[in-house]
Amino acid sequence: MGGFFDIPSDLQASWWGLIGLHLQEALIPVLFGLLIALPLAQLGARFRWLYPPMLGVTTVLYALPSLAFIVLLINWTGLSTTTVEIPLTIYSLVVLIPAIVDGVRSVPEETHAAATAMGFGPFRRYLQVELPIAVPAIFAGLRVATVSSISLVSVGALIGNEGGLGNLLSDALHYHRPILSWNSVITTAVLAILIDGLLVLLRRLLTPWAVR
Amino acid sequence: MCSGQENGGPLIFCVLEGLCTALILIDAVTKRYPDGTTAVDRLTLEIPDGSITVLVGPSGCGKTTTLRMINRMIDPTEGRITLDGADIREQPVNALRRSMGYVIQHAGLFPHRTIAENIATVPRLLGWDRRQARARALELMDRVGLDKALAKRYPYQLSGGQQQRVGVARALAADPPVMLMDEPFSAVDPIVRKGLQEELIRIQEELGKTIVFVTHDIDEAIKIGDMVAVLREGGKLAQYAPPAELLSSPADGFVEDFLGLDRGIRRLSFFTAAGLELNTVPMIAVDSTAEQMAARTIPQTPYLLVTDTEGRPLGWAVAKERIAGSDALIAFGHSFTAGRDSLRAALDSAVLSPTGWAVAVDENGRAVGVAAQEAIAAAIRTAHLEQSAGSDAIPGASDNPDDAAVDA
Amino acid sequence: MNLFHYADVFFSNNANWSGADGIPTRLTEHVQYSLMALAIAAVIALPLGLVTGHTGRGGNALALVATAGRALPSFGLLVLLTVLMGLGLTPVMIPLVALAVPPILVTTYEAVRSVDRALVDAARGMGMEPLRVLFQVELPVALPLILSGVRSAAVQIVSTATIAAYVSFGGLGRYIVDGLYQVDYNKVVGGAVLVAGLALVTLGLFWVAGRVFVSAGVRRQQR
Numbered sequence: 121m122g123g124f125f126d127i128p129s130d131l132q133a134s135w136w137g138l139i140g141l142h143l144q145e146a147l148i149p150v151l152f153g154l155l156i157a158l159p160l161a162q163l164g165a166r167f168r169w170l171y172p173p174m175l176g177v178t179t180v181l182y183a184l185p186s187l188a189f190i191v192l193l194i195n196w197t198g199l200s201t202t203t204v205e206i207p208l209t210i211y212s213l214v215v216l217i218p219a220i221v222d223g224v225r226s227v228p229e230e231t232h233a234a235a236t237a238m239g240f241g242p243f244r245r246y247l248q249v250e251l252p253i254a255v256p257a258i259f260a261g262l263r264v265a266t267v268s269s270i271s272l273v274s275v276g277a278l279i280g281n282e283g284g285l286g287n288l289l290s291d292a293l294h295y296h297r298p299i300l301s302w303n304s305v306i307t308t309a310v311l312a313i314l315i316d317g318l319l320v321l322l323r324r325l326l327t328p329w330a331v332r
Numbered sequence: 333m334c335s336g337q338e339n340g341g342p343l344i345f346c347v348l349e350g351l352c353t354a355l356i357l358i359d360a361v362t363k364r365y366p367d368g369t370t371a372v373d374r375l376t377l378e379i380p381d382g383s384i385t386v387l388v389g390p391s392g393c394g395k396t397t398t399l400r401m402i403n404r405m406i407d408p409t410e411g412r413i414t415l416d417g418a419d420i421r422e423q424p425v426n427a428l429r430r431s432m433g434y435v436i437q438h439a440g441l442f443p444h445r446t447i448a449e450n451i452a453t454v455p456r457l458l459g460w461d462r463r464q465a466r467a468r469a470l471e472l473m474d475r476v477g478l479d480k481a482l483a484k485r486y487p488y489q490l491s492g493g494q495q496q497r498v499g500v501a502r503a504l505a506a507d508p509p510v511m512l513m514d515e516p517f518s519a520v521d522p523i524v525r526k527g528l529q530e531e532l533i534r535i536q537e538e539l540g541k542t543i544v545f546v547t548h549d550i551d552e553a554i555k556i557g558d559m560v561a562v563l564r565e566g567g568k569l570a571q572y573a574p575p576a577e578l579l580s581s582p583a584d585g586f587v588e589d590f591l592g593l594d595r596g597i598r599r600l601s602f603f604t605a606a607g608l609e610l611n612t613v614p615m616i617a618v619d620s621t622a623e624q625m626a627a628r629t630i631p632q633t634p635y636l637l638v639t640d641t642e643g644r645p646l647g648w649a650v651a652k653e654r655i656a657g658s659d660a661l662i663a664f665g666h667s668f669t670a671g672r673d674s675l676r677a678a679l680d681s682a683v684l685s686p687t688g689w690a691v692a693v694d695e696n697g698r699a700v701g702v703a704a705q706e707a708i709a710a711a712i713r714t715a716h717l718e719q720s721a722g723s724d725a726i727p728g729a730s731d732n733p734d735d736a737a738v739d740a
Numbered sequence: 741m742n743l744f745h746y747a748d749v750f751f752s753n754n755a756n757w758s759g760a761d762g763i764p765t766r767l768t769e770h771v772q773y774s775l776m777a778l779a780i781a782a783v784i785a786l787p788l789g790l791v792t793g794h795t796g797r798g799g800n801a802l803a804l805v806a807t808a809g810r811a812l813p814s815f816g817l818l819v820l821l822t823v824l825m826g827l828g829l830t831p832v833m834i835p836l837v838a839l840a841v842p843p844i845l846v847t848t849y850e851a852v853r854s855v856d857r858a859l860v861d862a863a864r865g866m867g868m869e870p871l872r873v874l875f876q877v878e879l880p881v882a883l884p885l886i887l888s889g890v891r892s893a894a895v896q897i898v899s900t901a902t903i904a905a906y907v908s909f910g911g912l913g914r915y916i917v918d919g920l921y922q923v924d925y926n927k928v929v930g931g932a933v934l935v936a937g938l939a940l941v942t943l944g945l946f947w948v949a950g951r952v953f954v955s956a957g958v959r960r961q962q963r
Contacts, residue, residue, distance in 0.1 A: 271814065442880075
């Protein structure tokens with residue numbers, strides 16, 4: 121009793137189980153965020169007038185405290201992982217949209233013109249020219265979104281056991297076992313850094329052409 | 333003799349005459365980078381006082397490195413640079429830089445400062461008060477041909493050419509004796525560039541600055557340079573000579589290639605057309621009578637130059653047809669100004685003229701005579717002969733530039 | 741079930757406008773925590789970002805620090821520090837500062853790095869000392885980006901300072917945490933509206949700061 125990896129039984133999960141839960145709750149929102157952000161960002165990049173209001177709306181959503189966001193959602197989605205994942209999806213959007221827009225805008229005018237001149241249609245040009253060139257910028261956003269998401273999941277512990285590794289925190293207070301909060305913080309941080317490293321690796325694989 | 337020893341040894345200056353008052357002396361300077369590349373290789377150059385010296389060469393020839401060593405943006409690995417006889421390392425680096433105007437490509441204007449504030453930068457650094465610095469800035473805007481109304485604008489509101497003028501004004505602000513210019517005009521379009529080059533020559537004539545000018549454009553070098561240093565890759569000096577001499581006797585194949593194919597024609601820019609014999613006979617006013625026209629028709633050409641009553645050329649006419657009553661005129665192409673333009677302008681005018689005759693006008697645009705291609709060819713021959721006889725046909729060539737530099 | 745209704749109930753209740761648990765008190769507390777955390781973070785991150793950006797060295801180390809800072813879970817850190825140190829301001833401040841340092845540090849570094857090298861070259865060539873180059877050229881030109889980094893940090897602090905309530909601290913988070921435990925949605929919504937409002941005011945203040953401190957020449961150039 122009392123060791124680093126002794127997880128109280130009320131959490132109904134092993135340490136690895138908590139990690140799995142944590143990752144699931146953190147990464148699904150980022151994935152959804154990316155899927156929603158790509159078309160939105162494309163709209164923002166194409167129609168310049170649309171971008172400032174889009175940024176305004178996402179910034180306001182970002183200003184909502186995650187805690188309040190989660191608590192309010194209980195009304196609709198109950199005490200579930202979805203309640204934690206919806207705010208995280210929105211936070212991811214806030215980070216990803218500007219990153220993708222900047223990335224797409226960073227495509228040099230002449231590259232864009234050259235692709236058009238060679239007969240790329242808008243859709244093909246987007247998929248084969250703009251998106252690949254925007255990959256480094258997109259990944260910069262993806263890294264920030266993923267790391268923040270992993271860090272934020274813990275807040276879910278406040279509404280019951282929906283915070284992945286964060287659930288250890290309430291138990292740490294409940295059972296007066298500081299070691300559990302150490303476990304939560306360290307595991308979460310290491311997890312975030314590892315995933316961040318994986319993303320860096322993935323970016324290098326995807327963009328061998330990029331200047332390091 | 334203003335000459336250095338071979339292989340970049342110590343220089344002995346002006347032993348015989350007080351002729352060369354070289355303001356900047358680059359003495360056997362080498363710049364090597366830690367990765368082993370040599371940007372500048374034992375370069376020795378005397379940059380004469382009060383004139384424009386151009387460093388020209390392909391990319392990687394070390395011309396910019398050389399320029400940046402003069403204001404110590406880069407320190408040489410070996411050798412030394414002196415300014416009026418004193419090693420540039422003797423004075424504090426920022427004092428040195430404030431005494432040298434610095435103009436770069438794209439001007440490098442501070443976007444957060446107005447035009448007047450940009451120009452006043454160095455005076456302010458030197459401790460002038462705000463009012464004084466501003467007055468100076470306005471004065472300089474005038475000098476470089478900028479409307480004073482632009483003083484409160486920001487750089488982004490100006491065109492590229494205007495920004496470059498501000499760059500020149502900013503460099504002139506503290507009235508430094510030396511101006512360093514690093515490809516200042518290469519980012520503006522050719523027409524604006526031509527204007528800026530002419531402006532620079534004018535400013536230099538008015539203020540007598542010592543200007544070191546870096547460019548990769550040999551035409552620009554020849555146009556504005558009093559002396560031109562051609563550098564080759566690896567930072568070696570290929571030739572250092574006045575532009576006319578560069579064109580007439582390139583030191584080697586590299587310089588010849590770099591000068592391009594038409595250097596013979598371009599060289600004619602350095603011969604004045606003043607000595608060109610003008611024929612004043614085949615010229616008639618538009619209201620001339622048939623008798624007057626007949627009297628002015630000469631055997632060498634079937635044409636007559638028709639001028640208006642003020643004497644300004646209108647066009648060529650075939651003499652016989654004109655006498656028979658035809659009003660038809662043949663365009664005369666463009667004219668050259670007698671006494672001011674070069675033989676190149678005269679030849680160009682003759683080549684472009686449908687009749688093969690060049691039209692010479694005076695400063696007021698009145699025709700003063702015409703010249704056949706043959707006459708121009710004769711003038712070119714005479715000019716070449718005079719030059720090889722060692723006369724002062726080339727301005728600034730009197731101090732025997734052959735000795736001015738040593739190819740390391 | 742209507743958010744506006746909850747908010748209306750909360751804000752029309754006179755009891756919520758005075759006393760130790762009144763809106764003025766909680767708002768003041770929240771602003772105090774936020775300002776303090778932002779000030780500490782700025783004092784740490786701004787000079788570091790400016791110097792590394794100016795010299796161009798230490799960019800990699802900086803990226804590591806930023807990633808580590810982001811990886812630390814604010815809520816976990818708060819609980820851990822409270823468990824270790826007991827109730828107090830320090831366990832609340834450290835997570836907020838750790839949250840705010842990375843955005844300020846990274847954007848300041850990037851902002852100074854992204855200043856056109858030709859400007860720096862021109863400034864040096866005219867004889868500006870390194871500190872003059874930094875403060876008279878790089879800082880004013882980089883200011884819009886630097887401000888955006890500080891703004892992002894400030895908004896995150898304001899929003900995250902709510903978790904202080906979880907360890908019995910004050911601030912607007914009180915309404916949210918208390919509301920959660922008392923199942924009083926009026927409180928939760930009221931608290932959330934207040935925090936979001938404060939965050940918007942923060943955004944507004946930074947917009948004003950941008951108008952005041954950023955040169956028109958730089959501002960206009962950017963859009």
